[in-house]
Amino acid sequence: MGACLANNNDCSPFPKAIAQSNGLPIEQVYKLTKKIGGGAFGTVWLAQRKDNSKCKFAIKKINKKEVQETEINLLRREIDILKEVDHPNIIKFYETYEDSNFIYIVMEYCSGGELFTKITSQGYLHENEAKLYMNKMLMAVSHLHSLKIVHRDLKTENFIFDSKCASKELKLVDFGLSNKFSRNFEQMHSQVGTIYYVAPEVLKGNYNNKCDLWSLGVLMFTMLSGDLPFYDESLPEVYRKLNSGLYSFSSKNWESVSGTAKDLISNLLVVNPEDRFSAIDALSHEWFNSLQRCESLMTASIYESFKNFRRHSMFQREALRVMVKHVPEEKLEKLKKLFFSLDKSRSGLVKTEDLIKSMKKLGNLNEKEIADVISSMESNQNGMIYYSDFISAALLAKKEIMEEALWLTFKQLDADNKGCITESSLKKSFECMGRNITDEQIQDIIVTVNETGGLITYDDFKEIIFRTTEGQSL
Template sequence: MSICFVRLDLGAFSEVVLAEEKRTQRLVAIKCIPKKALQGKENNIENEIAVLHRIKHPNIVSLEDIFESTSHLYLVMQLVSGGELFDRIVEKGFYTERDASQLIQQILDAVKYLHDMGIVHRDLKPENLLYYSMDEDSKIMISDFGLSKIEGSGSVMSTACGTPGYVAPEVLAQKPYSKAVDCWSIGVISYILLCGYPPFYDENDAKLFEQILKAEYEFDSPYWDDISDSAKDFICHMMEKDPAKRYTCEQALQHPWICGDTALDKNIHESVSAQIKKNFAKSKWKQAFNATAVVRHMRSAVAMVTEPRSFPQTPLPIPVWSSLQTT
């Protein structure tokens, strides 16, 4: 297909562009990966694509197609244009526990779907949670399956991976781990959504990891004074040090803070947004797929669009990577 494109993100190994199919005017995000960058990493991209082709969920960014040229692989992804989680919270004028609870419910539902299929995300964090659109009631979407893993029969996960601050204690302890690592990460995200700062923090990674290994965190005053005991109980179950005792997604979805009426409606926006701006500077956030402004102006701001790019006509069959040739 022939497309016009605008760059959204330039990473270490790939470029993400916003593309419009001229015939249908449909917008998508295309991850352009040089084949040279794949040398020695073929298994990683194979795994990511294998995962993406298995999943179809309303709260997960989908892979729509795959193409290749002589020099690149192109992953055509569903476009999400509502911006990053923290951006939207800061922009809100009113934000409550109930809002946080509804966000976590969507994440739990999507991760339960993954776990039921034997898929572990392994890198859940706020940067990978994006709003589908700019609508006030837009759903949240999970993205970035680069570290995800399909559990095989009898296989054991033990590779240390993830993002410091969100990784579970058993991963840092270099013990075999399971899908419970995702539930820990959801607990960390829940904590941040209610106070605006992370439960574990230290400039020194060794000290940070020591906190996580001990599962040492507090509900500090005054930031947690107006947060319900139910919310704190939910977090304690999700951030349980022992993965065998930690809540599963199914158990978490049945907690009254998620499915009941214990989440408070008091406005906590001022406190939470102030802490988010203080502790999560924009320069630290990943920008991939944050296409809001570009989507808004793409059709009217002709100057933003470069020359049309010819795109391969035929989608690649799956699987294809066993015969992948790098240059």
């Protein structure tokens, strides 16, 4: 008879550490107040910080005893994907905690409800409203595919609104069934997803990332009509309809829908994935012509902010990258428009060459200075600027926006929850957030900590953020 050498009589084969945790019990930092949903793994809870009840989060709580050994890699993959994605139409990830029984994934709390609820309460959506949401969904999926990620479970329940206000943003959630692929159109074989939204090739166990576009076709059909295109009470009949691609626009709700909308659906609900639209194809469809792609121009104040970002220390830059996730979405609207006007590939990434062209329109700028500015913003050094990198560098032109997010940024970097930032807390917080910080970069960051005697108080933190390396105040 074997003995179990674990706390709480936990004899699960689950490894001790799956998520990178700072070692603190989550109860010291967050209070889980109400169950609000569930996903492929675990339940989702509304939570608040114990030191500020106004700060709300969604925390996915996963019981390690209920996760099969074969599912461990799926869980690891979900966490890794959440750390990698960076788009305003995808749920924000903050950090992870782990104890002997549970893993906790801390994400942004979205209070606006599911797209599913909105459709069922209204019956169907007006075409202009559906167009706006479809554009956002396609942009989120285009970003995933540019990072070689396929979601595999796109449905109305997995798109939620961040608030109930008029300027609400639509967010993609639940990456429990998502997967990585190493090259475009790489075949996958796991039969996963939700039957009414799943592509026919997924049922056959041989598919690629185009399966997400079929699911978006189902979503678009449902938004405009209130019906599922392949619904039937008989499951064998559902399979027959899916495999044949049989659907129709015959219901009364389709009478007022434009021909261009129907044409886009017809190019998404194509049985042969080789003939099906990609996300970029769909975003380029004429149905979206009425949604003017904003051509926001680079301004002198934004460029000056980029220059200040370059002069900032490594600690300041990383703190600003953390801060972006704590700034309310509606406060970033102008910066977001500028980012997407520069995103010519519609991948949720800005090519450095496009950013350079935009900067040069400001006038006779120093080439070396531009190169240095770009290098400081390009965290992955791959010729692409990510959303958070761009916004963090531009934030310095919006000091009034930063004030609101300073405290939450400080608390996230205070991973030991001691009221100050230390070398130890920085290392833990970066690990929990999934920031790929090299040892050399860590040493550069720690220089700032050592300047304040080995710890940074909140007052120190505010002073550090608003100064340049030359000691000037912003």
